[in-house]
Ligand SMILES: O=C(O)CCC(=O)C(=O)O
């Protein structure tokens with residue numbers, strides 16, 4: 001079953017973010033927190049279809065011990081100033097920028113897109129700590145489209161999953177404070193029959 005089960009009202013050209021009033025913050029500890037708002041983007045399933053078909057998805061490889069393995073998801077990266085593949089992604093970036101400006105003090109400028117084709121695609125435990133986020137607090141805002149996949153979180157250094165958020169169909173999550181340094185996140189593989197999911201991550205300058 002790979003079909004998307006959007007609601008009847010989740011159709012047409014009307015793609016865009018809703019209000020942010022419903023955003024709920026969970027304090028994780030060690031200066032880390034996450035904000036979560038399910039179903040923030042309306043038209044999420046239509047946007048999924050458009051991005052799935054139009055983004056120049058790249059398969060990447062990486063060295064692992066003495067072999068080269070495929071990264072198990074497809075990627076597209078939009079650096080600062082690069083045109084985004086859909087106007088709704090610009091609107092989302094501006095909305096999030098305006099909402100978080102007082103706390104963040106700088107805009108979201110880059111967008112990383114990931115396509116998880118099925119339950120075998122995943123990302124292992126990590127923090128987004130390349131660049132300034134290695135030493136400084138930041139925010140990474142994620143818009144999720146398509147079939148939900150769990151975003152798992154745990155304190156850095158291992159141990160059991162502390163929190164698991166199923167993210168898809170227009171959900172918003174923002175990891176903030178020290179989250180990239182003091183916590184780790186992952187999208188684990190699943191043997192459940194799941195359709196594809198797209199994750200759009202907005203980051204600030206100099207953070208990967
Ligand atoms: O799929 C997601 O929402 C998380 C992706 C992620 O953690 C990353 O690309 O750094």
Ligand SMILES: [Fe+2]
Nearest residue numbers: 126127128185
């Ligand atoms: Fe990440």
